[in-house]
Amino acid sequence: MPKLKLSYFDASGRAEVARLILAAAKVDYEDHRFSFEQWPSIKPDTPFGAVPVLYIDGVPLCESGAINRYLAAENGMNGANNLQAAYIEMIGGVLGDVFMKVPYFEKDPKVKADKLVKVFRENILPALGKMEKKFGERGQQFLIGDKLSYADLAMCNVLMHTEAHDAKYLKDIPKLNALKDRVRNLDGVRQYYAVHLPKGF
Amino acid sequence: MPTYKLSYFNVPGRGELIRLLFSAAKVEFEDHRFEFSEWPELKSKMPFNQVPVLYIDGTPLCESGAIFRYLATEFGMNGANSLQAAYIEMVHGVLHDVYSKLPFMEKDAKVKKEKTTAVHQEHILPALLKIEKKFSESKRQYLVGDKLSYADLKLTNNLILTEERAPEILPQLPNLCALRDRVRNLDGVKQYLASRPESIF
Numbered sequence: 001m002p003k004l005k006l007s008y009f010d011a012s013g014r015a016e017v018a019r020l021i022l023a024a025a026k027v028d029y030e031d032h033r034f035s036f037e038q039w040p041s042i043k044p045d046t047p048f049g050a051v052p053v054l055y056i057d058g059v060p061l062c063e064s065g066a067i068n069r070y071l072a073a074e075n076g077m078n079g080a081n082n083l084q085a086a087y088i089e090m091i092g093g094v095l096g097d098v099f100m101k102v103p104y105f106e107k108d109p110k111v112k113a114d115k116l117v118k119v120f121r122e123n124i125l126p127a128l129g130k131m132e133k134k135f136g137e138r139g140q141q142f143l144i145g146d147k148l149s150y151a152d153l154a155m156c157n158v159l160m161h162t163e164a165h166d167a168k169y170l171k172d173i174p175k176l177n178a179l180k181d182r183v184r185n186l187d188g189v190r191q192y193y194a195v196h197l198p199k200g201f
Numbered sequence: 202m203p204t205y206k207l208s209y210f211n212v213p214g215r216g217e218l219i220r221l222l223f224s225a226a227k228v229e230f231e232d233h234r235f236e237f238s239e240w241p242e243l244k245s246k247m248p249f250n251q252v253p254v255l256y257i258d259g260t261p262l263c264e265s266g267a268i269f270r271y272l273a274t275e276f277g278m279n280g281a282n283s284l285q286a287a288y289i290e291m292v293h294g295v296l297h298d299v300y301s302k303l304p305f306m307e308k309d310a311k312v313k314k315e316k317t318t319a320v321h322q323e324h325i326l327p328a329l330l331k332i333e334k335k336f337s338e339s340k341r342q343y344l345v346g347d348k349l350s351y352a353d354l355k356l357t358n359n360l361i362l363t364e365e366r367a368p369e370i371l372p373q374l375p376n377l378c379a380l381r382d383r384v385r386n387l388d389g390v391k392q393y394l395a396s397r398p399e400s401i402f
Binding site: 050061063070073074086087126127130193 | 297
């Protein structure tokens with residue numbers, strides 16, 4: 001088992017799925033979190049001036065997708081075959097596309113609140129609605145295949161933040177919400193959330 | 202072998218790496234290209250209102266990353282293990298990050314040319330210099346591992362664009378240019394590059 005260190009801001013952002021994979025797999029790692037003020041001094045030491053970076057026995061790997069898929073594959077959370085891996089990435093990708101429209105850095109609270117309403121109505125809820133329908137039809141415990149994958153962790157992440165932001169958005173996606181609650185209570189994940197509970201947008 | 206159909210705009214964009222993978226693997230597929238004017242009607246037919254979509258025996262898979270990583274794995278172009286796959290994804294991700302800053306949609310030709318030069322100087326060249334250094338030190342024939350991967354195809358496509366739009370940076374990247382020339386002349390790739398529609402960028 002290599003020695004792992006994950007370097008990122010003290011926020012969910014693009015590191016959260018990696019942290020959840022490691023939590024669910026109960027793998028020890030250094031969860032290096034730094035502030036925005038520290039970033040200018042850390043940036044020159046990163047391979048391409050960006051985070052997250054995963055150090056595997058000290059050797060850096062960057063790009064969150066590469067990190068997530070590597071950790072998922074190493075820890076049995078990337079599906080049972082290549083096609084399942086593709087559908088897992090598809091779900092992660094769609095969630096990333098719609099939640100990327102959230103105005104995370106908007107400073108004006110009213111502008112931010114209005115934009116969030118719009119993004120949920122036009123982008124997030126339609127996508128989640130489609131996934132809810134397919135997930136309901138499938139009638140399984142996990143989004144893809146028959147075991148936990150990083151798609152379930154990505155879904156748990158966005159829905160935990162959604163719950164913290166405004167729980168009313170969860171009422172029309174009961175099956176996905178139930179999945180979120182199963183995942184948040186998994187051994188490993190539960191302890192992670194006891195320390196780092198999602199705060200919303 | 203399943204039947205494949207790719208649906209995407211008649212532009213390179215997020216479809217081109219997929220087309221290059223089929224070409225390099227010499228696997229037949231239906232390259233369904235549509236114009237922007239056809240998009241409003243097609244949009245609602247797509248699983249998540251986006252393209253590219255890959256139909257595998259008629260079943261849709263979306264998200265370009267899911268599609269090209271699925272095909273790359275099927276065609277033996279995703280490294281020999283999950284760590285190599287991670288580095289391949291990292292290189293692809295870095296190239297995507299910097300090349301996607303180009304002003305693809307800019308209508309003013311003069312502004313477009315200035316921005317293209319600036320993006321090459323400020324973002325693309327610094328990233329490529331780092332990759333060139335590592336690549337020349339490795340003395341390998343391919344960017345990651347010892348066989349063609351989708352990172353090599355991505356790099357080749359990007360450097361062909363740079364050849365056309367900012368050739369002045371290329372003398373600093375001799376090993377990457379040599380790789381580009383090896384890949385562009387591969388059987389399958391050569392024929393595709395000769396026959397593909399001219400880029401609008």
